[in-house]
Amino acid sequence: MSKLMPNYGWVQNTSNLSTIRETIDLVPEDGIKHSDLMNAIKKYREQSDSLPTKWTWDARCRIKAICASGLVKLDRNIQGYYPTELGIALQKCPKSDEYFKGKRILTSEEKELFRLSDETNAHLLDFDYNYFKGRHYGFREKAGIIAEREVKLEDDKIIINDFVIKIPGSL
Secondary structure (H helix, E strand, O other): OEOOOOOOHHHHHOOOHHHHHHHHOOOOOOOEEHHHHHHHHHHHHHHOOOOOOOHHHHHHHHHHHHHHOOOEEEEOOOOEEEEOHHHHHHHHOOOOOOEEOOEEOOOHHHHHHHHOOOOOOEEEEEEEOOEEEEEEOOOHHHHOEEEEEEEEEEOOEEEEEEEEEEOOOOO
16 A cells, blocks of 8 residues: 655545546647646636635646546647547536535546546546546556556545556566
């Protein structure tokens, strides 16, 4: 079991998929500069009366999450991001108006899109508000392994378990 470092905040800030959805909605199809996305996140958080003191940390964490989720691609030419096909599909997906413990509940369409992967061939195995389990098949061909991650929210802590599954007969 891995232990969290004190600065592992991006997982804490984005542990709910509705937070990631809020962030991808701020990225236009024609792309956005990093600094402009940071300011868009700040403005969004101000409008929702939820701007943290360390808002730049929060904004960077949210940007890391949309990158890690395969919803945007980094474009060094504009020093910013473009949404991927998956990101655009998620932006166009209908949202629910239902909330649970302050977080918007995802629609079945949103959940299905989060199960897909643009780059990593990842698959969601299990998900609820306090638990996530998924597999990443990006190293199956090169290294003969499958990476599995389990994230649990318990007693105001995030517990992350990473597993490496060796494929029999591989390298």
